Amino acid sequence: MLLDTLHKKLSLIDRFTDEAGRLLRTAVADAAMSMDPDLLQAIKDEPELNAQFFTKVGETLVFDKSKFTWVVDSKAFLPDSYTAYKNKIGLVDGRGEQISHKSSVSLVWPFKDCILEGGQSKEEARHDEVFYNEVLSPTQVNKLLSPKVLANAVRYQA
DSSP: OOHHHHHHHHHGGGBBBOOSSSSHHHHHHHHHTTTTTHHHHHHHSSSHHHHEEEEETTTTEEOOOOHHHHHSSSSSTSSSSSSOOSSSOOOTTTTTBBBGGSOOOOOTTTTEEEEEOOOOOGGGSSOOOEEEEOOOOOOHHHHHHHHEEEEEEEEOOO
């Protein structure tokens, strides 16, 4: 069976097992995501695993790391969960995959490129808030997010 073969092959690599000899799911998944040479070689050398996780494109073998991590994260491979779902809390994308596994994440909301100016003091409390809807250039965003020097700061001690 594929899962037994994979389990035996991965158990031979010391850094994928704990002191009791159990496989460490996160270590295996992290190695797959970083295209670890030891992991790839172990999978490539086993014909059953090679056929399952590698695709030949021309003269090159291409590793399907998303398919591999899906198998490693499954309950059938390492049944350490009470449910069929991952024991992870976090945000998922439209396909149900954890965004922590993605290399890029975008925060998107309406008017995220706008500026709202309002008063912070009692004198400015009566003024209307100004809402600028403009597209900011990257240099303007960097300027807004850069650390600021406080002028006329007063420190009170009790």
